[in-house]
Amino acid sequence: LVFFWQxxxxxxxxxxxxxxxxxxxxxxxxxxxxxxxxxxxMYGFRKVVHIEQGGLVxxxxxxxxxxxxxxxRGQEHLLENxxxxxxxxxxxxxxxxxxxxxxxxxxxxxxxxxxxxxxxMDSKLIAMK
Numbered sequence: 001l002v003f004f005w006q007x008x009x010x011x012x013x014x015x016x017x018x019x020x021x022x023x024x025x026x027x028x029x030x031x032x033x034x035x036x037x038x039x040x041x042m043y044g045f046r047k048v049v050h051i052e053q054g055g056l057v058x059x060x061x062x063x064x065x066x067x068x069x070x071x072x073r074g075q076e077h078l079l080e081n082x083x084x085x086x087x088x089x090x091x092x093x094x095x096x097x098x099x100x101x102x103x104x105x106x107x108x109x110x111x112x113x114x115x116x117x118x119x120x121m122d123s124k125l126i127a128m129k
Contacts, residue, residue, distance in 0.1 A: 009072050
């Protein structure tokens with residue numbers, strides 16, 4: 001057995017090598033574990049890091065756990081809420097674009113002022129020499 005449900009709100013991959021070799025090709029066009037994890041992340045799944053692992057120390061066993069708020073045993077109706085994250089220009093609000101344009105305009109104005117001050121300081125320095 002390569003993976004299983006623990007408490008019903010996550011799944012484990014115990015042997016990533018075996019999982020990639022035997023399970024992934026059955027459902028994906030690849031057998032790359034990193035690609036599988038990238039796909040999980042795109043759909044909002046997150047790797048579970050336990051406190052005792054400290055988040056920085058790699059666990060001794062090849063056991064990786066993933067969870068998603070809508071991936072719960074016996075709650076199949078929630079699966080329709082698991083959607084691929086999409087970042088598109090249409091999702092950016094017009095107000096956000098206006099604010100960003102205003103920020104860029106202010107930044108460019110500040111740069112011009114700084115350039116003017118720099119040129120003035122250069123002139124004064126040349127005169128002092």
